[in-house]
Amino acid sequence: MATVEEKAGSGGKRVSAEVLRGFFREMLLIRRFEEKVEERFRAGELPGFLHVAIGEEAVATGVCAALERDDVIASTHRAHGHTIAKGTSIERVMAELYGKVEGCSGGYGGSMHLYDVEVGNLGANAVVAGGIPGIVGAALAFQMRGEKRVAVAFFGDGATNAGTFHESLNLAQLWTVPAVFVLENNGWAESTPNTQHSPLPIDDLGKRAHAYGMKLLEADGQDVEAVHLAALAAREHALSGKGPVLLHLRTYRLTGHFVGDPQVYRDKDELQKERETKDPIELLRARLELSDEDFEALDAEIVAEVEAAVEFAKAGTDPKPEDALKYVYA
Amino acid sequence: MPELTYREAVRDALARALRDDDSVFIMGEDIAEMGGSMAVTQGLLDEFGPGRVRNTPISEMAIVGSGIGAAIQGMRPIVEIMYEDFLTLSMEQLVNQAAKHRTMSGGQVKVPLTIRTQGGAGWSPGAQHAQQLEAWFVHVPGLKVVFASTPEDVRGLLWSSIYDDNPVVFFEHRTLYPLKGEVPDELEPIELGKARIHREGEDVTVVATGRLVHEALAAAEQAESEGISVEVVDPRTLLPLDEETIVASVRKTTRCVTAHEAVTRGGFGAELAAVIQQGAFDYLDAPIERVGSKFAPLPFAPVMEQWVVPHAEDVLEAIKKTVARG
Numbered sequence: 001m002a003t004v005e006e007k008a009g010s011g012g013k014r015v016s017a018e019v020l021r022g023f024f025r026e027m028l029l030i031r032r033f034e035e036k037v038e039e040r041f042r043a044g045e046l047p048g049f050l051h052v053a054i055g056e057e058a059v060a061t062g063v064c065a066a067l068e069r070d071d072v073i074a075s076t077h078r079a080h081g082h083t084i085a086k087g088t089s090i091e092r093v094m095a096e097l098y099g100k101v102e103g104c105s106g107g108y109g110g111s112m113h114l115y116d117v118e119v120g121n122l123g124a125n126a127v128v129a130g131g132i133p134g135i136v137g138a139a140l141a142f143q144m145r146g147e148k149r150v151a152v153a154f155f156g157d158g159a160t161n162a163g164t165f166h167e168s169l170n171l172a173q174l175w176t177v178p179a180v181f182v183l184e185n186n187g188w189a190e191s192t193p194n195t196q197h198s199p200l201p202i203d204d205l206g207k208r209a210h211a212y213g214m215k216l217l218e219a220d221g222q223d224v225e226a227v228h229l230a231a232l233a234a235r236e237h238a239l240s241g242k243g244p245v246l247l248h249l250r251t252y253r254l255t256g257h258f259v260g261d262p263q264v265y266r267d268k269d270e271l272q273k274e275r276e277t278k279d280p281i282e283l284l285r286a287r288l289e290l291s292d293e294d295f296e297a298l299d300a301e302i303v304a305e306v307e308a309a310v311e312f313a314k315a316g317t318d319p320k321p322e323d324a325l326k327y328v329y330a
Numbered sequence: 331m332p333e334l335t336y337r338e339a340v341r342d343a344l345a346r347a348l349r350d351d352d353s354v355f356i357m358g359e360d361i362a363e364m365g366g367s368m369a370v371t372q373g374l375l376d377e378f379g380p381g382r383v384r385n386t387p388i389s390e391m392a393i394v395g396s397g398i399g400a401a402i403q404g405m406r407p408i409v410e411i412m413y414e415d416f417l418t419l420s421m422e423q424l425v426n427q428a429a430k431h432r433t434m435s436g437g438q439v440k441v442p443l444t445i446r447t448q449g450g451a452g453w454s455p456g457a458q459h460a461q462q463l464e465a466w467f468v469h470v471p472g473l474k475v476v477f478a479s480t481p482e483d484v485r486g487l488l489w490s491s492i493y494d495d496n497p498v499v500f501f502e503h504r505t506l507y508p509l510k511g512e513v514p515d516e517l518e519p520i521e522l523g524k525a526r527i528h529r530e531g532e533d534v535t536v537v538a539t540g541r542l543v544h545e546a547l548a549a550a551e552q553a554e555s556e557g558i559s560v561e562v563v564d565p566r567t568l569l570p571l572d573e574e575t576i577v578a579s580v581r582k583t584t585r586c587v588t589a590h591e592a593v594t595r596g597g598f599g600a601e602l603a604a605v606i607q608q609g610a611f612d613y614l615d616a617p618i619e620r621v622g623s624k625f626a627p628l629p630f631a632p633v634m635e636q637w638v639v640p641h642a643e644d645v646l647e648a649i650k651k652t653v654a655r656g
Contacts (some may be wrong), residue, residue: 106436133395
């Protein structure tokens with residue numbers, strides 16, 4: 001968990017510059033990783049279906065840095081960032097995308113089913129809202145055993161229209177389990193804008209917490225410091241016994257729903273403007289006042305790491321076809 | 331040996347597991363103070379308290395889904411879905427989540443979750459409170475499916491289901507709850523995937539599940555008096571299936587009837603017929619007959635309900651049809 005220092009004289013909390021530099025590195029790593037997998041997917045090297053979270057790196061980084069190793073998360077179809085931020089090496093994530101035994105799900109899962117139980121990643125889910133009730137159950141187990149752990153579900157604004165979301169939040173608050181529900185609100189349910197999927201204005205989606213008497217915390221999802229502080233507060237509240245938190249983070253998906261999505265439904269000028277003004281990495285870079293030289297050195301280092309992950313993955317072991325039956329039953 | 335009803339036998343397995351193991355808890359709609367809509371969990375709240383006997387909102391997805399999450403964290407939850415018709419509300423969690431986590435994770439997790447539910451006709455509930463949907467779940471890799479027909483079996487099978495490391499959908503039949511039977515003093519676990527031969531015979535094998543086991547036994551009595559010797563086999567576990575016992579029985583008798591209360595079309599009898607023709611083709615002296623409900627949503631009026639669901643006489647008729655082939 002990253003440390004937080006008191007902002008002198010203000011009474012408010014802030015994240016130290018050193019920690020922010022660590023966040024910057026991680027966000028850039030996630031970005032370069034996803035750019036690389038887009039490239040490899042377009043080159044026809046990666047099977048299946050890919051969803052990248054370019055533009056949403058501050059959410060994954062800021063939230064996961066607020067968690068302890070034995071806190072657990074459930075992710076979504078847009079899972080690379082959460083997985084890397086929760087502590088899985090990019091080699092193992094990349095190997096999974098190549099369908100290799102060395103992958104974090106042994107080649108059984110793919111991009112939409114990244115698991116790494118050892119670091120508390122209970123799996124990404126390809127069914128929108130599908131992972132939320134499991135997090136209620138994980139939190140219930142922690143509560144019943146008196147363990148100081150939280151369970152965290154990531155999901156998007158589209159998921160807040162699913163019955164699973166409502167049933168889960170209702171039950172979680174009823175039983176005051178230590179859960180944090182992270183609403184990554186990028187304003188799009190695949191290609192459908194929030195104006196067509198929710199009667200509430202986009203910035204009001206967090207109010208759904210009020211229907212369950214649940215604590216709502218909100219932050220700018222493009223500001224990793226704000227995300228991190230809100231996530232720390234959410235974790236603390238969830239562990240206090242007062243019940244779970246809906247952590248509403250407004251963010252921006254600066255790419256299509258899936259790799260290859262032509263985004264015919266999206267205003268090009270608006271997207272361009274979002275790319276220029278809402279990129280969380282650029283925002284943090286400006287704030288940290290990184291020199292071009294420093295940035296380029298860091299970037300080169302990260303690009304090399306990602307390239308090495310690709311090489312690791314390509315050199316990985318193909319599963320035996322008949323191992324498809326190996327884990328059907330315990 | 332003491333005598334317990336099927337209902338008491340279920341309760342006994344639940345109580346023993348709750349007593350023996352802190353990781354076991356039960357949750358479902360109306361299961362606490364009310365003791366469940368079928369009175370199965372009566373008294374458990376008093377003994378184990380509201381932390382381990384948990385009433386839930388009417389939220390089948392969240393009930394099953396939170397059971398999955400707790401199971402992955404090392405608990406052994408037993409969730410009750412009040413009627414199997416309501417399992418349909420939890421299908422996403424059962425089929426996409428419970429059944430698949432283990433494979434999707436490359437073996438990193440297991441889901442030791444038991445989902446108890448009940449159904450069955452014979453009391454005019456109409457179309458949404460008595461369906462028999464067990465065959466749906468047999469189609470899902472990663473689930474186990476149990477359907478017990480006697481007090482002894484229901485207790486031993488439930489115990490094994492609770493302690494199985496996989497999600498088990500455990501079907502009880504509503505009309506069997508008052509059924510009495512002898513059960514051993516000590517709870518004897520019954521291995522999942524082992525059929526039970528209820529009655530040995532020479533001429534025809536009836537493979538029956540749930541209530542139809544008892545209908546088949548009644549039909550067998552009648553057939554016996556007419557000179558036809560009937561073997562009655564209850565698979566007890568539909569997934570995994572004890573193919574060996576079933577195929578061996580049919581190889582011996584050379585004729586087979588499958589019998590369940592679920593509608594015949596796409597029912598478990600179809601799977602049985604496929605297994606049997608594969609394993610005993612050269613032994614069969616007649617086409618396999620399938621007994622099940624007629625293909626209609628269950629109607630309300632008792633005369634219609636009676637007509638739609640199968641009874642002993644339907645099983646007897648099917649037995650005679652196979653024998654008539656010579």
